[in-house]
Every structure is written in C-alpha cells, then in structure tokens.
Amino acid sequence: MPPSHDDPGSPLLLDVLRVVGGGIARRLTPDSREDVPVGRVTILDPLEPELAAGDILLAVGVDARADAFAALRSAADEAGVAALVVGVGDPRGVAGAESSLAGAPDGGPGVYLRAPWVSWSDTAAAFRMALRGARTQLEAPETGIELGDLDAVAELIAARVRGSVTIEDLDSQVLAYSSTGGDVDARRREAILRRRVPPERVRELLRSGFLQWLSSTTEVVHRPAGEGEPERLVIAVRAAGEMIGSIWVADLRGDVEEASAALRDSANLAVPHLLYASALRAGRLHDATAAVHELLSGEVPPAEAASRAGLTADAAAGVLRIGLADGTRLAGARTRLAERLGALAGHYGCRVSTIADAGEVTAVLSGFRDIDAAGTGLWSMAQSLGDGPGSREMPLVIGVGEAAPSLHTLAASAESAAAAFAALRWEGRSGAARLDEVAEGAALHHIHRLLRGAQPPVATPVDRLRAHDAEHGSDLTRTLDEYLAAFGNVTATAAALNYHPNSLRYRLNRIQEISGIRLDDPDSRLLAQLQLRLMPPA
Template sequence: MDARTVGDLVDVVGSPPLRLHTAPAGPAVPVTEVLLYDAHAPLPDAPGALLLAVGVRAAAAGPLVRAAAGAGMAGIVVRGTDGPAGEAEAYGTALLTIDEDAAWHHVHLMLASAIGTRSAHGTGLGDLFALADAIAAATGGATAVEDPRQRILAYSTVPGQPVDEDRRQGILGLQVPGSVDNSAQVRSVFAADGPVRLPALTAGDLPRLAVAVRAGGETLGSVWVIDSGTLAPDAEQTLARGASTAALLLLRARAAQELARHQNTDLVRRLLNGSADASAAAHRLGWDAVRVAAFVPASAASVPDAERTSLRLLDVVRLQCEVRYGRHACALLDGVVYALLPAPGEHGGPPAPQHRRTAHQRHRQLAEDIVRRAERSLRVPVRAALGETADLGGVADSRADADMVLRLLHDALPVAAVDEVRPQVTLLRLAEVMSERRELRTGAWHRVLAADAEHGTDHARTLVSWFDAGCDVAGAARLLSVHPNTCRYRLKQVGRQLGIDLGDPDERLVLWLQLRTLAGLGGNAGAAEAGPAQGPGTPVSGVRG
C-alpha cells in the first residue's frame, strides 16, 4: 500500500478545512501517520508523521516546528493563518493550516482516515480479511467477522479447515442465515464479557467459538470461529486479542466511510454552487451529465422540528439513490435536499427523442417513489422538483431550475420537472426581473389598479380575463360570469378613462405581463384579487394555472 503524501492529504481532505501553507521539500513528501501534540509528553521520533499542534498558537509554533523537524516528521498543522512559515522553510518541514473554528478531533479523524483508506478491497475493510486469516491460522478454525446485523464483513480463506452449510450460505450471501436459534446465539455473545462456546444448532452444523467486538462500550460486531474439535488450547485468548484488533479496524473503516461521505457531500455542495472543477468532479463521480432533483417538506416552516425532518428526508433520498444507482450524490442546503441523478448519454450532443423521454421518465419515477416513501416515513407532505439535464459544469443552472419548480408545486402537483412547467417558470423569472428594474415596473398597470381601488371597478380582472380568453369578449364574459355587453363596456372604459390603447398589440402585451407577473393575476384568475407587486423570491400567485 503506497503512503499518502502531503499533497494527497490536501487533495483528499480539501480546502477548507486543510490548506498547504508551505512545503519546502515539495508536496510529494510521504505521510505515514497523524499525531496529536501533547505538551506534557516528550515528542516521539516519528519519521513521516504529521503533527497537529493542539493547544499551540500558530504565531508561537516556531519551537514546535523545530522539534518536529528534529523528530523526522513530515510536517505540522497549526490553527490560523499566521503560522511560522520562516521556521518551516528553514527546517524543511511542511506547514499546513486549518481554520480558527475547526475542531482538532474532526481534523484528526479526517487526516487519519485519509492516510488509512488505501486498502486492497477499497472499502476500508480489506485488513479484516487478513485478520480473519490470522485468527483462523492461530485458532485452527475457519473465521468470520460480522457486523451487529449479522452481515458478514470478512471471512478466512485458510485451506483445509472444516466448514458447515451455515458457513457456506453465509459467505455466498454475505449474511448469516436468519433463524430464531441464530439470533439467540448472537444475543448471548453480545451479552458476554468474553469469548463464548456455542453448540451446533443442527445435526449437520459444527459448534462455534465467538466473541463480541466492542469499543468504548459500543458493540461493533462479532468474530466467529468454527470449532471442529481441533481448536488450539489458547483459542479463546487468541480470539479475544483478535477482537481488539477487529475493533480498531472497524473504527478505522467507519472513519474512512465518514470521510468519503464528507468528501462526497462537499463535492456536491461545490457543484451546486458552481465552485467545483467540472472535469475533476466527473472523474471522481464517474458521471458526465446529471439532473438536479430537489426535495423539501411542504410548508417546512410549520413542520415541528424542521431541521430533524430535513435530515431524515436526506437519509431517505440517499438510500433510494444508492438502491437505484449504487451510490449517491446528495446534500442538504438551506432546508432543501438536493440529489444529482446521473443521465448517461444525455449530454454532449442532442440525444434521440426516445432516449430523452426514457431518461425523463426514469428520473421522474424515482422522484415520485422518493416522495411516497418519504411521506410514509416522515408523515408530512413532500415536494420534488427536477431541473434540466446538464454536464457537471452546469449543475448550478440545473439547481436553479429545480429551485424555481419547487416554488410552483402544490397539493395537486407535488412532483414536476422544469420542462413540464416551463411557461410558469418563465413567468416566475420574468416577475423577478421586472420587480428589480424600475423601468419594467412602471406602466399603465398602476393606473388600472389605482382606478379599481378608488372607484371599486373591476378593470384589472376584466383585462386579465380578456387576455386569457385570447381577446375574445364572449370568452372573457364567461370567465367573469357577466354579460358580454358588460365586459365590452368595461374595456371601453379602460380606453376612455385610463388612456390605454387596447388596439395596440405592444400595449396589450406589456399590460398583460405586468398584470400577470407584478400584480399576481392570471391563469383563470380573473377571480383573483389584485395585490401589490411581489419581490424577488416570492411565488407569483396565479402562475400555476
């Protein structure tokens, strides 16, 4: 297994929280371990180690840099930005920095995990197989390591050791066959303080010697050895020592998985805000085109414990994406759960229409499935929005699409893709632009609303209904539930009293847009009440129709 280098650690952990301040010997210096500085203990000789300067101010870390260099260490990590760069350069030691508010235990966990994640099996569990072989060789019985749910994490491959059908079936499915007797034996192992000898469950099975794997009072799993009658005399002591080693390996594997999740979440966050390098992200994710899906509890502000609900929703989305794609790329931002859904073959050239439809249906079906599952689990309504397909450089745009769609969803439309509500999205964006620009906010629509407010007329409702009916008086009258002559009279009054030329198509277009977007009227909402202009970020009433 190749050692990590200083440059590797910066790339893997990311910035923030870790930054390389100076590296006199270059970033390719290997790092073998990470140590926490203890002011009350002598600094050990640790060639290749990275020292975390806990309790030492960055400006006062010069002597510690000299001591670390004397101990052969690869570098030192200080908190803050004003570290002793001069001493680091002089003594040839790498100097790395973390933010002032970074927790040392979190930095230690990430660095230790990054150094220990290169395993033969690529999952952080590779060394468990070597441990299982070592225990099997020392005890004389085939060995398996399980997690608390009886999933088999590793198993020995020492030739010639007897096995039974339970062992064979468990390895084939990486899961111990379920039975009442098996579960009872597991409970007895977890309740014991040391190794337990267990009888065979059936005539064709063999006895077992088993021990729980614990760390700090937490049960991490168990180790099982088949007892064919030829176990070594010290098998119990060997198994107990093996359980201690298994605990360390399982904790390291957990840290590696947490680090991978942290790195993945950080990458997704940077893709969503447009700050990630698209080519590097494509290499890491293995995807060249994606669609952003956004999920949020309906009326999140009124949901009790909204933060916890959002986190539970994130878990549901992660699980369903892992089931569907074998991995997930999800993040929780500002109360919204975002997921990147891979869209192979959809970008880098116009896809065939049937492929585009198939991808759209696949993503929409997943979103609907997640909404159903989340509503059952959380007991609150959930909304889901799908943005446009984009390459990884356009994820921020796809997110913007999804955010817009979320604002249009309601009880009758809990899930939608941007293409399904494109006109409403366009009007919503127009409303934002027009609200922000003075010259687009001014116009005849103010006179219409002012006249209605002052005289109790229905000019605004009449105009919007007339526009919605394609400028057909009879159609507008039906929408308003009035006689066509009444509608015709009102339109004439708009021209005479307010000086609006309804015969001018440009005048009609601008007036319709302003009443529809700024006043919030439209979509058969001749019956809606005119309201004040709405600011950016506020849903425009009427655009859903």
C-alpha cells in the same frame, strides 16, 4: 520539545492528512513541510491560547485574511505547531485568503483551509479520527498484514478459530469476510452479497435483545443453532472501552470452547485495522462530498471532481433534491435513503453521489445513455422514492432537476431541482415534481424570498388590522384573509369560518372601519393579499 519521530505514538502530519482526505481541508501553503510529527488535535482559545509542539490547531473564528492571523502563525511557528486549520466564513473569500498567504514569509506551520460546507465540529471529529487511525499504524502488532487490510485480518482469525469470519461495523455493514467453502448458510451468504446485514434481520436482533447484549459484554457470545437460527460466535471489537465493530464466526469446524478462546485472543488484532479503515472511509466520504459540492458550484473542472465523487463527467446527468414533507431533518432516514438511491441507480444503469445540506439531500446522478434517458430516469427514480417503503410514514418531497447533457452543465439541473423542491414545500405538498409542474408555487416562493424582511414605508390597512388583533385578541385578520381567498364570496367565506352571512358582513364592515381598506378597490385587495400571503408580520 516536538514529538519525536522515534515516538511510536506520534504519526507524521502527512499520514494524518492521507487519512483525512481532501474533502475536509486543503493546503494553502504549498511549500510547508508535512513530514512533521503530530501529537494532538486542539481548538484555539483566543483568550487563553495554549500552543504546543505537534498540534494540529483548529483556529476557529480566525480569518486567514485578517492581520491577527500573521501574529498567530508566528506564535504557532515558535511553539512548534504542526498545522493551522482556518476558515474564511464566506466561500468567496478563499481567493483573498490565498493571496494574503502568498505574500507571507516562508516557513512556519502549514496552513489548511476548512471546506466551507464542513462544520468546525465535523472538522475536529475528522482530524481526531484520522490521528487515531494514523497512530494505530505505528501501534499495530506485527502480523505481516498491511494496516487497514480487514480481509486479511478476517482470513487470519478464521484460520485461528476454524470457522468462517465476517467483520462488521456499528451500522451492520460487512467490512470484510474470510473465504469459505461451498457450504455457506443463507444468512451469511445474503449479508456478504449485500455487504450489509439485511435491515429486517437487524430489527430481529434488536427485538430479541441480542445486539444490546453484545454491546454490553466483553466476552464471546455463543448463539447455538436452533429454530432456523444457524450457530454463531460473536465478539464486540473495542478500542479504549468503546465498541467500534464486531466479529462474527459461522460454520464452526472445531470445539466451541477452543474457538471462543481463539476469538477472544484474536479480537484485538482487528482493533488497529478497524480504526484505520474507518478513518480512511470517513476521509474518502468527506472527499467525495467535497467533490459533489465543487461540481455544483463549478469550482473545479468536472472531470476532476467527478472521479473523486465516483461519477461520470461526460455522460448525461441530473439532480434530485430530497427532504421530508413536514420540514424536519432526514437524520436517521438518510442511510436508508442512500441505500434506496444506490439500488435505483443500479437499476437504471447510472451512478449516484449524495450530499446532505440543512437536513435535506441533494443527489447527483450521472452515466445515463443520453439526455432523454436522463430525463426519464430522473423522473422514474423520483416517483419510486416517493412511493417506496416508508413513504406513508415519512412522506418525501422530491424536486426533479432538468436533465443535463453532462456534468459540465449540472448547475442548471441543481437550480431547477432546488426550485421545484422549494415550491412543493411552499404549497405544502409531498411527492415528486419538475419545476414546470409547480411554476406558480415556485414563482410565489421566489417573490416571498425577495420580500423577506421588507416592510412598506408606511402602515398599511393590514398592519393596522394586525395591530388591532394583537391589542384586542380578535381574529379579524384571519377573516380578511379568508374573504380575499374566496374572491369576495360572502357565502363561501361564511361557511369556511362557520359564521352566519350577516355576522360576516358585520365583521367586514368593522375591518374596513378599523383598517381603512377599500374592499371594492383592486389595488387595495392586491396589496392586502401580498402582505397576508407573502409578508409575515415584522
């Protein structure tokens, strides 16, 4: 039996999709029903398929264009599955998936196409969070507060504890706060204005062990005033035992014990609202990310994607490509980078939206006054990022794209930013650069990509030398590389390798005997340099 509409634990598919947003998956079957109850999100195991009524089924590895998909959809329909989420692997296959479904018989569960830039693990996490958030809408206690209205929750709790309340997420972002009188302590004021607890303050709380203590207890924590620290009551908000946020009370106007009891009793009021608001924010973030991908790929009209990404379609724009100089993933540094980009965008009067790809960040900036202002602003922002806080500990590589008159021509800016970024990486440099400033590195990197995996049809002198080194444990290939890099200057090569010039001349003779290379022939030298620099061993 499908989940009942009267079951308070079974939200409708349309409620779940509303929370997910359009950035994770889009509907391929426009006539399918969405007013069906949902019970769980599950992943298909083709060897042991377990299809149940009310499932949102993630069909990993099943191509909507394949013949097997029709059989799966029929079985899912018979089982009462609420929705099927599929992929096509190659984004160019989307049109094929749409045409195959257009000829399919009516009825059956709705089919949704996973965005090609969203992994299956992220898709599963997003749908599960959305289901959890939608379910809380049905389970929320009767308070007269619309689900997700955390400001109203903060006001209600503030009245009960007789103090000023802020609600924070696990990243110390201020999600909501109650109104307060004129006498507000500096720490609360700064956190509210920033909508985030200042990073230096978070570090202090971590060093003191306060945040660790808060995360380990279910009780209200009272921190008395003293040594410049204002008084606070704090409690962790938990769902199924897992901490999902915290409530902070300042400016207490009553008895501490009574306020602590009221806070303890009120904390559960925030649980459904915090879960639902978190799921909605995640959905909006995914939708904005999808919109930026669509802008860069030209899949949808810029005006439509720009509104979802929070950008300005018809104003001058540009792209920055950002990553760490050592090639590692930005990971935890992405949050700080996003904050820094947001602050710089505010300073230069533009808007920014970012996406992460392969551990790097692409930032789209729009809203500049004109194309000249865009060019100046992009360069100034890149330099500020490269010279900003933490740049010595974590040097950045920043490719600066050419300024575009509007988002309609953004693709060229994205391409030039990516090429400049790759050239900086190729040259082993950090900092910011425009494409014309790293033209040689960009050209070499481009040739390297064209030659990737290519091998000459016959063994070359470099191939023979590499084979000799592998068999005998010698390093004659390195000697040849240094010699060619020094333009055949024996003195300079000997100094670089710490050899006597006569020893180097002996090694160069051995290299010619073993490999057959003619060091006095320009073509022979050119081929050797191409292989040594651009074609790694197979």
